[in-house]
Amino acid sequence: MSRGYDRRHGSRDHGDPGIWANRANRDRNPLVPSFGAATASKEAERCHGDARSAPHVLSRSNRPFALFRQVRPGESSAMPCGTVFVKKRPLGKTGLFVSELALGTWGLSGDGYGAVAPEEAERVVLRALDMGVSLFDTSDAYGAGKTEALLGRVLDGREVTVVTRGGIDLTSTPPTQNFAPKYLEAALTRSQKRLRRERIDLYLLHNPSEECLRKGEAVRALEDAVKAGRVAHWGVAVGDTEAARAAIDHGAEVIELAYNLFHALDLHRLAGEIMVAGVGVLARSTLSYGLLAGLWARDRGFPVDDHRSERWTRVELERRIDQLDAIRYLVRGDVQTMRAAAVRFALANHLVTAAVLGPRSVVQLEQLVREAGSGPTYIPDHDLAALPRALSRVGIST
Numbered sequence: 001m002s003r004g005y006d007r008r009h010g011s012r013d014h015g016d017p018g019i020w021a022n023r024a025n026r027d028r029n030p031l032v033p034s035f036g037a038a039t040a041s042k043e044a045e046r047c048h049g050d051a052r053s054a055p056h057v058l059s060r061s062n063r064p065f066a067l068f069r070q071v072r073p074g075e076s077s078a079m080p081c082g083t084v085f086v087k088k089r090p091l092g093k094t095g096l097f098v099s100e101l102a103l104g105t106w107g108l109s110g111d112g113y114g115a116v117a118p119e120e121a122e123r124v125v126l127r128a129l130d131m132g133v134s135l136f137d138t139s140d141a142y143g144a145g146k147t148e149a150l151l152g153r154v155l156d157g158r159e160v161t162v163v164t165r166g167g168i169d170l171t172s173t174p175p176t177q178n179f180a181p182k183y184l185e186a187a188l189t190r191s192q193k194r195l196r197r198e199r200i201d202l203y204l205l206h207n208p209s210e211e212c213l214r215k216g217e218a219v220r221a222l223e224d225a226v227k228a229g230r231v232a233h234w235g236v237a238v239g240d241t242e243a244a245r246a247a248i249d250h251g252a253e254v255i256e257l258a259y260n261l262f263h264a265l266d267l268h269r270l271a272g273e274i275m276v277a278g279v280g281v282l283a284r285s286t287l288s289y290g291l292l293a294g295l296w297a298r299d300r301g302f303p304v305d306d307h308r309s310e311r312w313t314r315v316e317l318e319r320r321i322d323q324l325d326a327i328r329y330l331v332r333g334d335v336q337t338m339r340a341a342a343v344r345f346a347l348a349n350h351l352v353t354a355a356v357l358g359p360r361s362v363v364q365l366e367q368l369v370r371e372a373g374s375g376p377t378y379i380p381d382h383d384l385a386a387l388p389r390a391l392s393r394v395g396i397s398t
Contacts, residue, residue, distance in 0.1 A: 085132055085374070086099040086100060086101050086131060086132035086133055086134075086369065086372075087099070087100050087374065087375065088100065088134070089353045089354065090280075090353065091161075091202075091233075091254060091280040091353045091354075092253055092254055092278050092279045092280025092281070092353065093253060093277075093278035093279070093280070094202070094232075094233045094253050094254065094280060096161055096201070096202075096233070096280075098134055098135040098161045098353065098354055099132060099133045099134040099135050099354065100347055100352075100353070100354050100355065100372075101133055101135075101343075101354060101355055101357055101368070101369060101372060102133065102135035102136065102137050102163075102282065102354040102355065102356045102357065103124070103125065103128045103133050103135070103136050103137065103356075103357060103359075103365075104137045104138075104284065104356040104357055104358040105121075105136065105137060105138040105139075105142055105147045105150075105151065105358075106139070106142055106147075106358060107358040107359065107360040108121040108124060108125075108142075108147060108150070108360060109142035109143035109146065109147040110143060111141075111142060111143060111307075112306070112307045113305075113306050113307070113308075113360060114303060114305045114306055115305075116360050116361075118150070120360075120361060120362070121147075121150060122150060122154055123362050124359060124360075124361065124362055124365055125150065125151065125154045125155070126154060127362045127365055127366070128365060129154075129155075129158065129160070131365075131366075131369050133369075134159075134160045134161055135160070135161045135163065135354050136151055136155065136160060136161070136162050136163065137163045137164075137256075137282065137284075137356050138151055138162070138163065138164050138165075139164055139165040139166070139168070139206055140164060140165070140166050140168070140187055140190060140191050140194075141165075141168035141170060141175070141206065144170055145190065145191075145194055148164060148191055148194035148195050149194045151195060152194050152195040152196040152197070153196070155195075156196045161201045161202065162195055162197065162200065162201050162202070163201065163202040163203075163204060163254075163256075163282070164191050164195065164200060164202075164203060164204070165203065165204035165205065165206040165237050166184055166187040166188060166191065166203065166204075166205070166206060167179045167183075167184065167187070167205050167206040167207070167208060167218070168206050169183065177206070177207070177208065177212075179205060179208050179212050179217070179218035179221075180217070180218075181217055181218070181220070181221040181224075184218060184221045184222070184225075185221065185225075188200070188203065188225055188230060188231070191203075192230065198229075198230075199229055199230060199231065199232055200230065200231050200232065201232050201233065202231075202232065202233045202234070202235060202253075202254060203222060203225065203231045203233075203234050203235075204234070204235045204236055204237045204254070204256060205218055205222070205234075205235075205236045205237065205247075206237055207237050207238065207239050207243075208236065208238075208243060209243060210240075210242040210243045210245075210246045213236065213243060213246035213247055213250055214246050214250075216250065219250045219251070219252075222234040223251075233253045233254065234252065234253060234254075235247070235252045235253050235254030235255055235256065235279075235280070236252050236254075236255055236256070237255075237256040237257070237284075238255055238256070238257050239257075239258075240266065241266050241269050241270060244257060244266070244270050245270070245273065248270075248273050248274070248277050248279055252279060253279065253280060254279060254280040254281070254282060254353075255270075255274075255279055255280075255281060255282070256281075256282040256283075256284055256356070257281070257282075257283070257284065258283075258284055258285040259281075259283035259284070259285070259286065259346055259349070259352065260283075260285055260286050260287065260288050260292060260342060260345065260346065261288075261292055261327055261341070261342055261345050261387075262288055262291075262292065262320070262323070262391075262396065263285065263288065267281065267283075267349070267351060267352075271351060274351055275351070280353045281351050281352050281353055282352075282353060282354050282356055283346045283349075283352045283354070283355050283356060284356040286342055286343055286345075286346045286355045286356065286357065287339065287342050287343070287357075287358070288342075289307075289308055289311065290308070291320055291321070291324075292324070292338060292339070292341075292342035293337070293338055293339040293342070294324050294328065294337075294338030294339070295338075296317075296321055297321075298317075298318045298321050298322070300317065300321070319395075322394070323391075323394040323395070323396060324338070325394070326390045326391055326393060326394040326396075327341065327387070327390060327391070329383070329386070329390070330345075330379060330383055333380070334373060335373075335379060336371060337371060339367065339368065339371060340371035340372070340373070341379065343355055343357070343368060343371065343372050344371075344372060344373055344378035344379050345378075345379060345384075347372065347373075347375070347378045348377075348378040348379050348384065355372075
C-alpha cells in the first residue's frame with residue numbers, strides 16, 4: 001500500500017508526557033570499570049589541573065551498560081584528556097550493544113533544515129566516532145541516498161552499527177511510500193551498495209501504516225532478507241501506537257518512535273508490550289526539532305526550506321514556547337541547559353536503548369554529548385515525578 005510521503009516524518013506532536021522515573025537494574029555489571037572520587041579527581045588534575053574543570057570524568061556507576069571502550073586487563077583506566085565516553089546499552093533482543101547516543105542524519109542531509117556543507121557533514125560523523133558514538137541512523141530517502149553514501153564512505157571498515165530504512169519511493173512525483181516486496185528488495189540492494197555493507201545491521205520500514213504491517217507482505221520481505229543474510233535485524237520506524245503494536249505483533253526486533261518531554265505517551269502506552277517482547281527502542285525527536293532547547297523567542301520564524309515552517313502554525317508555536325516555562329525547573333545541578341534536560345529525559349527511561357540526536361554541526365554535536373551526562377541518574381527522580389503536574393498546569397495531559 002502506498003501513500004504520500006510527509007517530509008516532516010509523519011510524526012505527531014501531541015505533547016503528552018509518559019514515563020517519569022529512572023528505572024535501571026541496579027545489578028553490578030563487571031564490565032563497567034569503577035572510578036572512585038579520588039581517581040576522578042586525579043584524572044581531572046592530569047587533564048586540567050582542577051577537578052572541577054574535568055570534561056567528563058566518570059564516577060561510580062551501577063548502571064548495567066558497558067562503556068564504549070572496555071579497560072583491558074593490565075591497562076590503565078585513565079582516560080585521554082578531553083575524551084568523552086558514551087555508554088552502551090543492549091538493543092532489545094538483537095544481541096547488539098550500541099551507544100546510548102545515536103547520530104541521526106536527517107539534519108545532515110539538508111532535507112529538513114536547509115543545506116549542510118558536505119565537509120561539515122563528514123566532520124560531524126568523524127567527531128561522533130571520536131567521542132564513542134557507535135550507532136548511526138539514516139534512510140535511503142535522506143538526501144536521495146547521498147547520506148547513506150556519506151556513511152558508507154566514512155564508516156567503511158569500522159565496527160559500528162548502521163541503521164537505515166526503506167519504503168520511500170523518490171522516483172514518483174510526488175514521492176510516495178512503497179512497501180511492495182519487489183520495491184523493498186531493490187531499495188535494499190541500493191542501500192547495501194551505498195553503505196558498502198554486504199549485510200545491513202538494522203533495516204527499518206520507514207513509517208508504514210498499521211494496515212500495511214497487518215497485511216504482512218513488507219514484514220515477510222524483511223524476514224526473507226534476514227534469512228538471505230542481507231540484513232542482520234529488522235524493525236519499524238513508526239508514527240503512532242497502532243503501527244507500533246502491529247510491528248511488535250509481527251516480530252519486529254526494534255521500533256523507532258518520537259519520544260520527548262512533550263510527546264511521551266506513545267512509549268508509555270507501549271511499555272508492557274515492549275518489555276514482554278524484548279523490543280529495542282530508538283527514541284527520535286528528543287529535542288522536538290529544536291523546540292525543547294528552550295532558546296526560541298515567541299516570534300521565531302523559519303526559512304521556507306526548513307520543515308518547521310510547515311510543522312506548526314504561528315499560534316501553535318507560540319503556545320509550545322510558552323509551555324516550556326513549566327519544565328525549566330529541570331535545569332539545575334548538573335543539568336545545565338534545557339537541551340540537556342531534553343536528552344537526559346529520554347536516557348532516563350529504561351526502555352530506551354538510544355536517543356537519536358540530529359546535530360547539523362560539530363559544535364552542536366559536542367554540546368549534546370557533553371551535556372548528556374553519564375548516569376546512572378540523568379534527572380533526579382523527584383524532578384521527574386513532578387513533571388505530570390507541572391505539564392498539566394500548561395494544558396499538556398498525562
